[in-house]
Amino acid sequence: MIINxxxxxxxxxxxxxxxxxxxxxxxxxxxxxxxxxxxxxxYECGVLTLGETWVRFRIQYYIFALMFVVFDVETxxxxxxxxxxxSLGLFALVEMVVFLxxxxxxxxxxxxxxxxxxx
Amino acid sequence: xxxxxxxxxxxxxxxxxxxxxxxRNLVRAAVSLAGFFFTxxxxxxxxxxxxxxxxxxxxxxxAVSILLMFGIMLTRGVQGTxxxxxxxxARLPGIVVGLxxxxxxxxxxxxxxxxxxxxxxxALDERTAIARGSKEPGSPLxxxxxxxxxxxxxxxxxxxxxxxxxxxxxxxxxxxxxxxVAHREEDETRSTGSGVPPEKPEPTxxxxxx
Amino acid sequence: MTAFAVPTSWIFWAQEQAVELDRGLAVRWxxxxxxxxxxxFPGIVAxxxxxxxxxxxRFQDRIGPNRVGPLGLLQPIADALKLLxxxxxxxxxxxxxxxxxxxxxxxxxxxxxxxxxxxxVGMAPxxxxxxxxxxxxxxxxxxxxxxxxGWSSRNKYSLLGAMRAVxxxxxxxxxxxLSVIPIVLWGGGLSLVxxxxxxxxxxxxxxxxxxxxAFLILLVASIAELNRAPFDIPEAESEIVAGFHTxxxxxxxxxxxxxxxxxxxxxxxxxxxxxxxxxxxxxxxxFPLNLLDGSLARLVVVDxxxxxxxxxxxxxxxxxxxxxxxxxxxxxxxxxxxFAWKYLTPLAIVNILVAGIWYECVIRxxxxxxxxxxxxxxxxxxxxxxxxxxxxxxxxREWAGEAAGPGRPSLEGARPDWETPGQTGASPQRAH
Numbered sequence: 129m130i131i132n133x134x135x136x137x138x139x140x141x142x143x144x145x146x147x148x149x150x151x152x153x154x155x156x157x158x159x160x161x162x163x164x165x166x167x168x169x170x171y172e173c174g175v176l177t178l179g180e181t182w183v184r185f186r187i188q189y190y191i192f193a194l195m196f197v198v199f200d201v202e203t204x205x206x207x208x209x210x211x212x213x214x215s216l217g218l219f220a221l222v223e224m225v226v227f228l229x230x231x232x233x234x235x236x237x238x239x240x241x242x243x244x245x246x247x
Numbered sequence: 248x249x250x251x252x253x254x255x256x257x258x259x260x261x262x263x264x265x266x267x268x269x270x271r272n273l274v275r276a277a278v279s280l281a282g283f284f285f286t287x288x289x290x291x292x293x294x295x296x297x298x299x300x301x302x303x304x305x306x307x308x309x310a311v312s313i314l315l316m317f318g319i320m321l322t323r324g325v326q327g328t329x330x331x332x333x334x335x336x337a338r339l340p341g342i343v344v345g346l347x348x349x350x351x352x353x354x355x356x357x358x359x360x361x362x363x364x365x366x367x368x369x370a371l372d373e374r375t376a377i378a379r380g381s382k383e384p385g386s387p388l389x390x391x392x393x394x395x396x397x398x399x400x401x402x403x404x405x406x407x408x409x410x411x412x413x414x415x416x417x418x419x420x421x422x423x424x425x426x427x428v429a430h431r432e433e434d435e436t437r438s439t440g441s442g443v444p445p446e447k448p449e450p451t452x453x454x455x456x457x
Numbered sequence: 458m459t460a461f462a463v464p465t466s467w468i469f470w471a472q473e474q475a476v477e478l479d480r481g482l483a484v485r486w487x488x489x490x491x492x493x494x495x496x497x498f499p500g501i502v503a504x505x506x507x508x509x510x511x512x513x514x515r516f517q518d519r520i521g522p523n524r525v526g527p528l529g530l531l532q533p534i535a536d537a538l539k540l541l542x543x544x545x546x547x548x549x550x551x552x553x554x555x556x557x558x559x560x561x562x563x564x565x566x567x568x569x570x571x572x573x574x575x576x577x578v579g580m581a582p583x584x585x586x587x588x589x590x591x592x593x594x595x596x597x598x599x600x601x602x603x604x605x606x607g608w609s610s611r612n613k614y615s616l617l618g619a620m621r622a623v624x625x626x627x628x629x630x631x632x633x634x635l636s637v638i639p640i641v642l643w644g645g646g647l648s649l650v651x652x653x654x655x656x657x658x659x660x661x662x663x664x665x666x667x668x669x670x671a672f673l674i675l676l677v678a679s680i681a682e683l684n685r686a687p688f689d690i691p692e693a694e695s696e697i698v699a700g701f702h703t704x705x706x707x708x709x710x711x712x713x714x715x716x717x718x719x720x721x722x723x724x725x726x727x728x729x730x731x732x733x734x735x736x737x738x739x740x741x742x743x744f745p746l747n748l749l750d751g752s753l754a755r756l757v758v759v760d761x762x763x764x765x766x767x768x769x770x771x772x773x774x775x776x777x778x779x780x781x782x783x784x785x786x787x788x789x790x791x792x793x794x795x796f797a798w799k800y801l802t803p804l805a806i807v808n809i810l811v812a813g814i815w816y817e818c819v820i821r822x823x824x825x826x827x828x829x830x831x832x833x834x835x836x837x838x839x840x841x842x843x844x845x846x847x848x849x850x851x852x853x854r855e856w857a858g859e860a861a862g863p864g865r866p867s868l869e870g871a872r873p874d875w876e877t878p879g880q881t882g883a884s885p886q887r888a889h
Contacts, residue, residue: 131292131293131295132482133583133584133585134292134297134585136486136489136572136582136583137569137572137583139486139490140490140494140568140569140572140582141565141568141569143490143494143495143568144494144561144564144565144568144569145561145565147494147495147499147564147568148560148561148564148565148712149561151540151541151708151711151712152545152557152708152709152712154541154708155540155541155542155543155545155707155708156545158541158542159541159542159543159544159545159707159708160542160544161544161545162544165549167546168546168547168548168549169548169549170548170549170550170610170611170612170613170704171548171612171614171703171704185317185320185321185620187321187429189317189320189321189620189624190314190317190318190321190429191425191426191429192624192627192628192794193313193314193317193318193623193624193627194314194422194425194429195422195425195798196310196313196314196627196628196630196631197306197310197311197313197314198418198421198422198425199631199802200305200306200309200310200630200631200634201306201310201418202415202418203305203631203634203635203638204302204305204306205403205411205414205415206635206638206809207396207400207589207590207638207641207647208298208396208397208399208400208403209400209403209404210400210638210639210641210642210809211394211396211397211400211641211645211646211647212396212397212398212399212400212401212403212404213400213642213645213813213816214645214821215397215401216400216401216404216405218817219404220404221810221813221814221817223404223408223411223412224809224810224813225810226412226415227411227412227415228415228806228807228809228810230412230415230416230418230419231415231418231419231422231806232803232806232807233419234418234419234422234423234426235422235798235802235803235806237422237423237426238422238423238426239798239799241426241427241430242430243426243429243430244794244795244798244799245791245795272552274552274555274605274608275552275555278555278558278605281601297585297586297587297591298586298587298590298647301587301590301591301593301594302590302594304594304595304597304598305590305593305594305597308594308597308598308601309594309597309598309600309601309630310597310627312601313600313601313604313623313627316601316604316608316623317620317623320620393586394586394646395586395587396586396587396590396646396647397646397647
């Protein structure tokens, strides 16, 4: 049954977290600890940090994230289509051609507008 | 066992939802929101909708939270200084309104009469299964629940074709809209960015530097 | 309390028919968890690191680690001990909780990916009906961890590295996911076990033109997803120190390191299970599977063959990745993003449709025959070749159009990654 499988996944999740945290705890116990001001400075190749670190980033990053979400949602439709294709005919393929045609159109539009250029 | 699981998941979900709202730091709030999305996926699994659960993790935890993070990085004041909270005089009415909305929703849900039963939701002890007959091991509905991906695909391609194609169109519209908006902003920053500094540097330094 | 009794009895109608957790299942799960996930997989990964160091050394005409133990075979243990005794540092001003949670998230993502891989007959940890989707969902958790690592460190290099890394990860996740869809299409479902069975009947999925293209897209996108050279801009040590894990040291750093190699291993398993026929040694034969007759002894023999072949395939995949890393140079950031969005994504999208045609030609008519396979190859082969040519042609033209010289996009208008309030001036608000 499905839920039983997910109990294993849940146990694996807990095991993975424990696997990650255990060595950190061990290191806490056996590793040396000597705090000093200089040591806990942010590492910037020996130069003291200037200004604020958490600054504004360009909008370019946001656009790529937005396109990522759009295409991710697209795959949400593609997976059930692909899984169910065996019991469907050529008609489903044609439908998918139309659907993907729309999306390619959007991609081409973004391309033509120059949004895909990173610089 | 199942009840304990539900209580644990619901507890974690509530905690992360609360910390989303209460957190002073935007990124931390977004992380809590991602955690909340994850508990929703866990609830889907308890409802035997593992396909939905996987989609929930893929779309919300994997994609939307990244979008949120990038959106936050686009703004100023990430370090969560007290920019968001309003005057404390508005707090009490806010709490009252929230409680009233909660009460209305709770009432509506508990008094709702389903299509199949004559009794309200709150008056029932035993719920009917979401799909009738899905409890028997060999029934078609049972196998539909176990192969939800396949069934959703077939339904999308036959009964809900129009909706499917419209969804494609909607996605394209979203993409085009995003590109159009972004393009305009790009032009603005490009025209102002090259040349003399357009704006005075804002005093973003809220934290005193030791 | 009836308030709880009501909704839970509704939610858990499903539980009534769940199989009781019998002892056999519990033992199997315990073995998988303790032996597989906590011992064997980390062990494999530790020796993969040694393999990479040895192989990279050979590529550079060096010997590589050979001091600890015979042939340097105890090196991973020495490394682990060294990392354990390093000081656990959290930089001042960092968000300590998130700083701790980020590597855990990345490790969890890598571990969860391995849970559905069918290593041999009856040797998948679990067989989920939505296995492929689960795999992708699990792997999509790691960009979040990377971002949180960079953000919580409160270091400029970390943040810049994290932003670049996440931009790259999300861009290459699209072609990676899209390249898996042909496999789902041919496998007729999302379960990895079903996909394995289908490959026993219809040959390895890589042995078809659209399958080959999908595999190549998956390979390139996976290398980018793993931040390995030539896609290691997020960790470009000559520009931004170590990228998102600049502020991680000791055990925390080694968690990222471990997660990276665990992901390499997981992606190798994924590619093997989806494209290379799992543990099948011969592309178009059911060879070890036809020995099965229900007896336990036969099953053990078959599983041993399958496991050995599976391991060999994963090993070759990992070696290929090491070879690529030792050979190729780092890409420039704009070309990197270009490659994801202008080559791989359109190719992967159209390839899905070609995969549909392959399905109609070869898989739907019935059992695999040489004639059908040749027919399908003749129909889809030119399509795939034409697509690849078209993608490169269009991009060439664009390069030639916009650049001063052919093949060189201009860098005019290039700006830094973040908005600086006041571009000239160069007057930081407070100098130390």
